[in-house]
Amino acid sequence: xxxxxxxxxxxxxxxFAGLALFTFINLVPLIWAALTSVKNPADAFTxxxxxxxxxxxxxxxxxxxxxxxxxxxxxxxxxxAGTMLISxxxxxxxxxxxxxxxxxxxxxxxxxxxxxxMFPHMLLAIPFFVMGSFLNMIDTYPxxxxxxxxINQPFTIWLMYSFFxxxxxxxxxAAAIDGCNLWQTFRIVILPLARPGLxxxxxxxxxxxxxxxxxxxxxxxxxTKTLPVAIASFGGEDVSDWSISAAGAIGIMxxxxxxxxxxxxxxxxxxxxxxVKG
Amino acid sequence: MSRNSITRRSFVGVATATALGPFITRANAxxxxxxxxxxxxxxEYYTDQMKKALPEGQVSVELMPIxxxxxxxxxxxxxxxxxxxxxxxxxxxxxxFAASGWLEPLDDLWAKHKDEFKLDDFxxxxxxxxxxxxxxxxxxxxxxxxxFFYREDLFKENGIAPPKTMQxxxxxxxxxxxxxxxxxxxTLKPVDGCLNETHWYLNAxxxxxxxxxxxxxxxxxAGVNAITMMKQMTAxxxxxxxxxxxxxxxxxxxxxxxxxxxxxxxxxxxxxxxKKSRFVGKINWIAPxxxxxxxxxxxxxxxxxxxxxxDEIFKMIATAAGQKSMQKGAEFAMPPRLSVLxxxxxAKKYRWYPGxxxxxxxxxxxxxxxxxxxxxxxxxxxILQAVTNEKDVKAALDQAAQETTExxxxxxxxx
Amino acid sequence: xxxxxxxxxxxxxxxxxxxxxxxxxxxxxxxLSTFDYHLGSPGMHFVGLANYAQLLSEARFWQSxxxxxxxxxxxxxxxxxxxxxxxxxxYRLTFSVRAFMILLFxxxxxxxxxxTLFLKWILTSNWGLIDATLLTFNVNxxxxxGNPIWARICVVLADAWIFTPFVMxxxxxxxxxxxxxxxxxxxxxxxxxWRIVRHIVLPSLVPVxxxxxxxxxMDVFRFxxxxxxxxxxxxxxxxxxxxxxxxxLGFQLLQVGKASALGIITLVIVAAIIAAFSGxxxxxxxxxx
Numbered sequence: 001x002x003x004x005x006x007x008x009x010x011x012x013x014x015x016f017a018g019l020a021l022f023t024f025i026n027l028v029p030l031i032w033a034a035l036t037s038v039k040n041p042a043d044a045f046t047x048x049x050x051x052x053x054x055x056x057x058x059x060x061x062x063x064x065x066x067x068x069x070x071x072x073x074x075x076x077x078x079x080x081a082g083t084m085l086i087s088x089x090x091x092x093x094x095x096x097x098x099x100x101x102x103x104x105x106x107x108x109x110x111x112x113x114x115x116x117x118m119f120p121h122m123l124l125a126i127p128f129f130v131m132g133s134f135l136n137m138i139d140t141y142p143x144x145x146x147x148x149x150x151i152n153q154p155f156t157i158w159l160m161y162s163f164f165x166x167x168x169x170x171x172x173x174a175a176a177i178d179g180c181n182l183w184q185t186f187r188i189v190i191l192p193l194a195r196p197g198l199x200x201x202x203x204x205x206x207x208x209x210x211x212x213x214x215x216x217x218x219x220x221x222x223x224t225k226t227l228p229v230a231i232a233s234f235g236g237e238d239v240s241d242w243s244i245s246a247a248g249a250i251g252i253m254x255x256x257x258x259x260x261x262x263x264x265x266x267x268x269x270x271x272x273x274x275x276v277k278g
Numbered sequence: 279m280s281r282n283s284i285t286r287r288s289f290v291g292v293a294t295a296t297a298l299g300p301f302i303t304r305a306n307a308x309x310x311x312x313x314x315x316x317x318x319x320x321x322e323y324y325t326d327q328m329k330k331a332l333p334e335g336q337v338s339v340e341l342m343p344i345x346x347x348x349x350x351x352x353x354x355x356x357x358x359x360x361x362x363x364x365x366x367x368x369x370x371x372x373x374x375f376a377a378s379g380w381l382e383p384l385d386d387l388w389a390k391h392k393d394e395f396k397l398d399d400f401x402x403x404x405x406x407x408x409x410x411x412x413x414x415x416x417x418x419x420x421x422x423x424x425x426f427f428y429r430e431d432l433f434k435e436n437g438i439a440p441p442k443t444m445q446x447x448x449x450x451x452x453x454x455x456x457x458x459x460x461x462x463x464x465t466l467k468p469v470d471g472c473l474n475e476t477h478w479y480l481n482a483x484x485x486x487x488x489x490x491x492x493x494x495x496x497x498x499x500a501g502v503n504a505i506t507m508m509k510q511m512t513a514x515x516x517x518x519x520x521x522x523x524x525x526x527x528x529x530x531x532x533x534x535x536x537x538x539x540x541x542x543x544x545x546x547x548x549x550x551x552x553k554k555s556r557f558v559g560k561i562n563w564i565a566p567x568x569x570x571x572x573x574x575x576x577x578x579x580x581x582x583x584x585x586x587x588x589d590e591i592f593k594m595i596a597t598a599a600g601q602k603s604m605q606k607g608a609e610f611a612m613p614p615r616l617s618v619l620x621x622x623x624x625a626k627k628y629r630w631y632p633g634x635x636x637x638x639x640x641x642x643x644x645x646x647x648x649x650x651x652x653x654x655x656x657x658x659x660x661i662l663q664a665v666t667n668e669k670d671v672k673a674a675l676d677q678a679a680q681e682t683t684e685x686x687x688x689x690x691x692x693x
Numbered sequence: 694x695x696x697x698x699x700x701x702x703x704x705x706x707x708x709x710x711x712x713x714x715x716x717x718x719x720x721x722x723x724x725l726s727t728f729d730y731h732l733g734s735p736g737m738h739f740v741g742l743a744n745y746a747q748l749l750s751e752a753r754f755w756q757s758x759x760x761x762x763x764x765x766x767x768x769x770x771x772x773x774x775x776x777x778x779x780x781x782x783x784y785r786l787t788f789s790v791r792a793f794m795i796l797l798f799x800x801x802x803x804x805x806x807x808x809t810l811f812l813k814w815i816l817t818s819n820w821g822l823i824d825a826t827l828l829t830f831n832v833n834x835x836x837x838x839g840n841p842i843w844a845r846i847c848v849v850l851a852d853a854w855i856f857t858p859f860v861m862x863x864x865x866x867x868x869x870x871x872x873x874x875x876x877x878x879x880x881x882x883x884x885x886x887w888r889i890v891r892h893i894v895l896p897s898l899v900p901v902x903x904x905x906x907x908x909x910x911m912d913v914f915r916f917x918x919x920x921x922x923x924x925x926x927x928x929x930x931x932x933x934x935x936x937x938x939x940x941x942l943g944f945q946l947l948q949v950g951k952a953s954a955l956g957i958i959t960l961v962i963v964a965a966i967i968a969a970f971s972g973x974x975x976x977x978x979x980x981x982x
Contacts, residue, residue, distance in 0.1 A: 015786050019779075023796050029854070030799055032822050033811040041554045045529050045820040047458065048829035090706040097703035111964070116715050118911045118963050119722070120939050123956045126353055126949070127718035133359040150714035153707055155908065159863070162900035166870055182699055196866040203862075211804045213918075217346060218353055221312065221361065222338040232806045233317055233342040241317070242525075242810070249807035256802045257795065264791050349944050356732045356947075378732070378947075458819075458828065467925045469945070517836040518818030520928035521844075526817060535819045652946050659930060666841075666929035689731075 037246035044243065059247040069248065072230040075141075076210055077255070079226055082145040083152060083209035088202050090149075091156030092194075096186055098157070099164035100172065110158065117154035124151070125218045132219055139221030147219060148209045155208070156201050163197030164190065199266040203259075210256060227252045310338040311586055311594065313578070314350060315366035317341035318544060320611030324419050327598035327607075328364075328578075337594065344368075355380035360585040364595065367416060368576045369407045369643060370650050375579065376410035377648035382580040383413040387592040395596040399615045407575040407643055416577035417595045420611035421619075424474060424571040425546065425630070425637045427531055428538035430562040432459070441567040444482050444507060447538075451514040454537040461514025463527035463539030466665070469651070471523050472658040474572050477644065478540060479504040481570020487645050487653075492691045494682045496657070497675035505675060509665045520666060532556060540566055543637070544611055546630035563633030569640030575614060612638070649689050656681045726954035732947035744954035753938065754955075758962070761934040764845060764920075765913040768852040772909055773902075775853065776860025781890065783861075784868045794865070801858035809922040812851045816923070841931035844924050848932050851919050856912075860905050867901040868894070903971045910970070914963050935959055 036044045038055040063069050098106045128147055129138070137143040167190055175185040191198070216226045231248040234241040313328060315321050325339040342350075351365045355375065367375060375381050388397060400418055408416045428440055432454055441447040451461030465471035480486055480496055484504035489495050496504075512519060516530050528545050530536040532555040548554045549561045578595045580588055597603065604613035608624055612634055618624075625631040644650050660678035663669040669677075686692065726744055730737035748754045779797060783790050803811065815822045816837045827834045837843050871894065879889050895902075917936040920926065926933035935955070943952035 011785075012787060015782055016789070019782055019786065019793055022779075023793060026854070027796065027799065028822070029811045029815050030803070032814060036814065042532070042552065042556055045814070045825075046533060046556070047535070047820060047825040049822055049825045090710065093703040094707035097700045100700055111968075114907070114911065114964060114967065115960055116711065116719060117908075118915060118960050119719055120915055120936060120943075120956045120959065122940060122943055123722050123953055124715070124718045126357070127721050128714075129353050129359070130357045131714075131718075133357060133361065138359070138361050146710075146714060150711055153711050153715075157707065158904050158908070162904040163867070163870065165900045166867075166897065182703075186703075193870075196869040200863055200866045204859075207802065213804075213806050217342075217350060222310075222340060225340075228804045228806055229342075231804060232346060233340070245807055245810060249804055249811070252804060253799070253802045257799075260795055260798065260802075264794065352732065352944065352947065460819075466927075468927060516819050517824075518839040521838045521924045523925075529820055533820055655941055655945055662927055663929045666927070666931075668929040 033246045034250050037243060037250050039243065041243055059243040060251065063244055063248045063251060067230070067244075067248075069227065069230060069251070072225055072227045073252065073255070075220075075224050076226040076228075076252070078141055079144055079148065079216075079224070080206050080209040082141065083148040084202055084205045086145065087149045087152045087156050087205045088198065091153055091201065091205075092160045092191070092198065093186075094153075095157045095160030096164050096190060099161050099167075100169070106161075110161065113154040113157055117151075117158075121151070121214050125214055128215065129218050138219060139223050141224055144216060144219045144224060144226075145209075147215050148212060151215070152205045152208055156205055159201050159204070160194065160197055163194045167193050195266055199263050203263060206259065207256065210252075310336050311363045311591055312361065313337060313339045313364040313366075314347050314362055315339065315341050315578075316344040316347050318610075319547075320420050320544060320607060321366060323607050323610055324578075324598050324603070327603045328594050331594040331597035332590070351375070355581055355583060358583050360581070360583045362581050363584040363586050363591060364578050364580055366419075366576065367579050368574050372408065372416050372577065372579060373410050373646065373648040374651060376413075376415045380582055381415045382582045382584070382588060383415060384417070384580070384592065385414050387589060388414050390589075391592065391596055395593075395600055396617075397596070399601065399617050401614070401616055404575050404614045407646075408577050410648065416579035417592075417599050418575050418577045418614040419595075419599050420577075420607070421573065421575050421614045421638070422611060423543050423573045423634060423637045423641045424478065424540050424566065425543055425563045425633050426538065426566040427463075427541050427546070427549070427561055427563060429454075429534075429557065429560055431560045432537050440562075440564050441538075444479075444568045447567045448507065448511060450538065451511060455514040458535060460516040460530070460536040461538075462511065463522070463530050463536040463541070464508075464512060464515040464519045465522050465524055465527045465540070466512075466515075466520050466662065467523040467526075468658045468662060469655050471527075472662060473654040475508070475540065476505075476658060476661055477642070478566060478568075478571040479508045481642050482566070482568025483507050486570075486642075492647065492686055494679040497672070497679040502672050502675060505661060505664055505671050508661075509671060512665050520662060531561065540571060543630070543634050546634070547610070547628070550629075563630045563637075565633065565636035565640045570642045571637065571640070573638065573641035573643050575643070647691075649686065649691075652685060653682050656685065722953040723957060725950050726957050728950040730948070730950035732949050737950070740950075744951045745958065748951065748955055748958060754935075756930065757933050757935045757938050760845075760930075760932065761914060761936070762966075764848055764852075764932070764934060765910060767845070767849040768856070768913050769906060769909045771849060771853040772857045772860050773906055776857045776905070777864055779857070779861040780864035780868060781894075783865055794862075798858045798862060800854050801856065801862075803855075805855070805918055808855050809851065809919045812854065812919075813923055816847055816851075838924050839928050841928055844928055844932050848920055848923060851923060852913060852916070855919070856909060860909065863901060863905050864898065867898050871897060899974060903974055906970060907967045910967055911963055914959060 037059055038057060039050070039053055040056060043050045043053045098109060132138045132143050135143070171189055172185055175189045180188065211228055213228045213232060216229050217232075220226060220229065227248070231245060231252070234244045234248065311332070313325055315325050322341065325341065329337045329339060331337075347366065348371055351362060354362045356378070372381070392398065404418050404421065405414065408414055408418050426441075433440060433450070436453055438450055438453060441450050447462070455461030465475055480501060482504070484501040485495060485498070487494065487496055495501065516522070516536055518526070524542060524545065527536070527539060527541055528548065531539070531541065532549060534557050546563060550558050552558050580591050584591065601615060601617060604615050604618045605621070607613055608618060609628065613619055647653075657678045660669065660674040664671045664674035727739060727741055728737045729740045729743070783793060786793070800808065813821070818824055818836060818839065819828070821837070823837070824834050835843050837847050875893055876889060879893055884892070915936060917934065917940055920932050920934055920937060921940075924932045926937050936959075939952050939955045939959070942948050942955060
């Protein structure tokens with residue numbers, strides 16, 4: 001036992017060191033942006049780079065207080081929560097059904113989903129807008145949520161499909177024999193097993209709707225404008241706006257980071273198939 | 279009310295599960311006047327003036343980068359929606375929108391309110407640039423010109439005079455290109471940046487874009503010379519010039535990484551702002567050597583599909599474009615009103631105004647055609663291939679000219 | 694299979710919504726692609742497949758297609774290898790996994806419109822972080838965004854920076870559903886780490902791998918912000934991709950008919966690539982269930 005212990009510690013240390021180094025390098029652009037958000041533009045882009053400077057929180061304050069980002073944050077949260085709450089359940093249902101069909105029937109459907117996902121969004125944006133104005137729903141939450149759920153469906157279905165596929169069918173059949181109907185089988189037996197997948201699907205549909213730009217630009221107005229659109233309005237023309245972009249972009253990451261902290265335990269080894277089988 | 283409930287019903291079928299029903303609101307018909315505009319200090323100021331022209335809450339303004347704004351306006355107006363009432367448009371975009379029939383002609387309103395808002399104060403050149411087929415389509419809000427920015431201190435140190443001709447410019451760039459300081463900024467990011475720079479070279483060295491029948495002439499010897507000179511100049515441009523937009527060039531000047539070059543008037547003030555620039559007071563401005571750099575007259579246009587009272591909208595815009603408003607706005611952009619522009623106080627307050635006025639005299643707007651941006655998209659692509667050595671200059675321009683002719687053919691320019 | 698009866702009902706909400714909201718714009722675009730339709734002009738003329746024929750005979754189309762394929766394969770390769778390596782590393786690591794996970798995932802959280810701006814501040818010539826640092830030590834760096842080869846590499850790395858976390862997270866979650874018993878059994882049989890990955894981990898991840906790689910391939914073809922902000926397609930036309938062309942046709946030239954045709958062509962090409970890829974992978978490893 002002891003002989004196996006030593007290489008284990010060594011391997012873990014090496015792994016940790018490697019990951020730490022990679023993580024740091026990977027984060028450099030983000031750290032640099034965070035620094036930019038507390039610098040004045042004259043200090044931000046210099047040769048040599050300015051490391052020591054007098055930090056200013058002007059830009060962060062401006063973003064949240066003067067530019068009304070709180071309002072946009074609320075919009076973003078409504079839209080992304082709404083999207084996630086609709087998208088993941090209906091997507092999982094469809095994915096489960098597909099995963100339990102014979103493959104020759106499921107494949108063409110999945111392929112059809114592909115094509116929808118691949119289509120350039122800018123070509124979808126125009127018909128969407130026409131539809132929205134026809135229904136007189138431009139600048140309302142439901143329209144944007146509807147659009148985002150729809151464009152998010154292929155992704156959710158595909159993701160959940162590949163997770164459901166890993167869950168053996170014997171389990172469904174066993175449940176059926178125990179007298180579960182279809183809904184009960186899905187809800188009680190299958191869904192808990194796909195929890196890591198569900199977490200990932202939820203996280204990504206949240207992210208997609210939180211960060212989506214083109215549809216949010218076209219379908220929202222003053223009332224429902226979301227954070228990315230608000231931030232994009234500071235790109236360009238005046239360099240001092242770049243500090244605001246940075247401050248805004250750093251600021252709006254925080255809610256997602258909090259959510260990630262919260263859902264993380266669902267990602268890590270929970271009730272896994274191995275455990276059930278074993 | 280009935281409208282509201284219909285909207286609600288149509289939605290309920292799809293997303294009953296959410297508790298979002300109460301958030302549904304009616305679309306634009308009764309809401310505030312919606313103004314969308316490019317974001318820059320001058321336009322922040324003028325849109326603010328619009329807000330102040332009407333009671334609180336009756337005007338909503340959204341600012342965003344110009345490309346997003348034009349996308350939004352195109353999508354909205356092409357689908358005949360009333361979601362946008364007023365949009366900021368530069369002269370070329372205005373032509374395109376007017377040609378598509380998306381804008382409200384303003385002649386009647388213009389005549390009606392002429393005296394109240396002293397609309398005669400705008401010079402004819404400005405009126406021309408906001409007209410399409412003889413009708414007025416937007417309210418001029420700012421005149422913008424590119425100027426020649428140069429580091430006075432570096433020129434003095436090296437004992438050279440500010441350039442008067444393009445050859446002087448090339449020589450100066452060669453001389454000042456040393457160490458970390460590049461000879462000149464070049465703003466060649468497609469499409470916008472490259473198009474502006476090309477416009478200058480084609481006018482200053484070449485003979486322009488088209489003959490009077492809209493046949494391209496930029497591939498004739500003078501045009502080839504112009505682009506060849508541009509290519510020579512790139513040897514003294516900061517690295518990365520092919521992806522440099524106005525921001526990059528501005529920062530290069532502010533950080534002392536380039537000695538001179540063409541930039542917009544609206545960027546001049548930031549050269550003297552110590553929060554942004556490390557060379558406050560060192561940069562000076564003259565008319566671009568050779569002249570023919572771009573002049574733009576930008577304004578606010580009213581959507582044809584707006585469901586609001588257009589008379590009220592017009593008065594709101596005209597108030598923002600009024601004499602008093604523009605006297606203050608002069609800090610951020612050149613006001614198109616003669617009475618304001620000729621005010622001697624301006625030059626005292628803002629030291630870039632003399633250079634700007636000189637630039638106005640020699641500059642040229644883009645050719646007055648509604649399809650010019652499309653032409654630009656084609657031509658800049660080949661010009662970038664030429665200056666980066668992907669293609670021979672002459673061959674690139676010939677191909678650009680051929681594609682331009684084909685495009686204009688399909689748009690009905692040649693009978 | 695009695696328990697399967699009524700399964701189709703599960704499809705109704707999702708597919709109903711997609712038919713309602715997505716299918717008709719797609720159909721409409723396919724319809725438009727057979728017209729000579731310029732958004733500004735009043736009329737539209739039916740031209741049959743002329744838009745397609747015109748595009749397929751354009752040098753610009755083919756050039757941007759090859760550029761896109763090069764960039765797409767490059768980024769997906771980088772993203773998959775590093776994402777998979779990271780997922781495995783996290784899977785093996787027994788402590789501080791959660792902290793690493795969040796930190797590694799951060800680049801993916803940044804709003805895409807700004808994420809590229811952040812990278813630009815690193816890569817821009819002269820005053821970007823890399824250049825500014827190197828210049829301070831009198832090293833003359835290459836022209837990252839101005840040299841055709843470097844520009845392509847930068848675009849690939851930029852895309853990888855944003856999307857590797859995505860690949861990592863999906864694969865990591867999939868690793869959590871692995872059959873532990875099987876791995877333990879293999880270990881007892883004396884299989885080494887690499888052999889376990891090769892013969893147990895990879896085969897059971899096939900569906901998820903197909904999923905991640907396909908999604909990334911589709912998105913690389915579709916995305917455009919990264920390149921638009923970083924290089925604008927330059928230098929010259931070195932990084933001009935097919936989406937930039939679609940964008941220019943659709944939004945700048947307002948030639949909606951031709952843009953739709955281009956969209957449909959892109960779709961067919963990506964579908965072919967993905968079909969080939971998933972076919973190869975599934976034949977190679979067989980089905981896990």
